[in-house]
Amino acid sequence: MRIAFLGLGHMGLPMAKNLAAAGHEVVGFDVFPAAMEAAAAGGLAVADSGAAAVRAVSADIVITMFQSGKQVLDAYGGVDGADGLLDAAQPGTLFIDSSTIAVDEARAAHELAETAGHRALDAPVSGGVVGAENATLAFMVGGADADFEAAKPVLEAMGRRIVHCGGAGLGQAAKVCNNMILAVSQIAVAEAFVLGERLGLSHQALFDVASNASGQCWALTTNCPVPGPVPTSPANRDYQPGFAGALMSKDLGLAEHAIVATGVEARMGMLARQMYQAYADGDGARQDFSGIINTIRDESR
Numbered sequence: 259m260r261i262a263f264l265g266l267g268h269m270g271l272p273m274a275k276n277l278a279a280a281g282h283e284v285v286g287f288d289v290f291p292a293a294m295e296a297a298a299a300g301g302l303a304v305a306d307s308g309a310a311a312v313r314a315v316s317a318d319i320v321i322t323m324f325q326s327g328k329q330v331l332d333a334y335g336g337v338d339g340a341d342g343l344l345d346a347a348q349p350g351t352l353f354i355d356s357s358t359i360a361v362d363e364a365r366a367a368h369e370l371a372e373t374a375g376h377r378a379l380d381a382p383v384s385g386g387v388v389g390a391e392n393a394t395l396a397f398m399v400g401g402a403d404a405d406f407e408a409a410k411p412v413l414e415a416m417g418r419r420i421v422h423c424g425g426a427g428l429g430q431a432a433k434v435c436n437n438m439i440l441a442v443s444q445i446a447v448a449e450a451f452v453l454g455e456r457l458g459l460s461h462q463a464l465f466d467v468a469s470n471a472s473g474q475c476w477a478l479t480t481n482c483p484v485p486g487p488v489p490t491s492p493a494n495r496d497y498q499p500g501f502a503g504a505l506m507s508k509d510l511g512l513a514e515h516a517i518v519a520t521g522v523e524a525r526m527g528m529l530a531r532q533m534y535q536a537y538a539d540g541d542g543a544r545q546d547f548s549g550i551i552n553t554i555r556d557e558s559r
């Protein structure tokens with residue numbers, strides 16, 4: 259496939275490199291000069307703008323991996339005199355946005371692409387930079403069946419689990435729902451460990467019971483927020499991420515947006531949103547999100 263890959267940041271550059279390594283013809287672009295330098299140093303072909311990258315390969319597929327929905331919509335349509343990606347592409351090009359953005363923004367991106375005569379998928383990921391480097395990302399995909407089938411072999415060069423979640427925006431919906439579960443469960447596990455400490459229960463004893471009982475969950479058995487029971491968890495390396503508090507806070511902002519828009523009574527999700535926003539306003543931004551246990555302990559009497 260001929261692929262234009264736009265957004266060569268922490269996630270995008272290793273993803274683009276994996277596509278090139280799998281034999282696809284890839285041309286990249288990033289607005290940030292240091293990202294362009296890293297891409298060129300890594301052997302990736304680059305162009306002078308997003309539209310130029312699309313034209314350079316006469317792209318079958320355009321992948322975007324940006325920070326926000328506004329960046330995606332602006333790049334599709336073109337702003338500040340820059341050519342839009344949609345105008346630069348040949349009719350029927352498949353636009354895949356892998357950024358984590360709001361469900362309604364993803365649906366707006368689908369609509370823009372389709373109105374311009376193209377096809378679109380939202381395909382956010384989980385698995386972090388390690389997953390991007392090792393091509394083990396999980397993709398959650400929203401869009402038409404035929405477009406999903408066309409994209410699948412390309413996504414498989416970057417990831418391991420590729421799930422078609424339904425129509426436009428439903429990849430983002432799956433991501434936001436999953437991360438809301440994760441945030442709430444990580445807080446619940448952290449609170450239980452601090453409560454256990456106050457009651458005289460050892461971390462190992464609580465872990466041995468809960469990990470084999472109904473309290474079992476990823477936040478406990480993989481991302482255990484205290485050092486010891488799970489040697490590979492971020493708690494054993496001073497809460498170096500892992501998944502940084504800033505990213506969890508961003509994703510919960512998208513969850514809040516969806517909760518408000520749908521009118522769902524999601525009290526736990528909203529509380530998790532507040533707690534992670536406060537966590538990311540401080541040192542937690544760059545620490546693993548399991549480090550919220552330290553805030554809970556510090557704020558306990």
Ligand code: NAD
Pocket residue numbers: 264265266267268269270287288289290293308323324325326329333356357358359383384385386387501505508
């Ligand atoms: P990043 O900030 O490292 O990279 C994004 C890149 O997009 C930046 O280099 C930026 O300059 C570039 N960009 C913005 N607008 C552009 C445009 N119009 N044209 C070309 N380039 C443009 O972010 P990241 O960590 O790579 O994350 C990317 C997305 O993946 C985000 O939406 C994030 O929420 C999501 N995500 C990240 C992780 C993670 O662990 N980092 C995990 C899962 C999902």
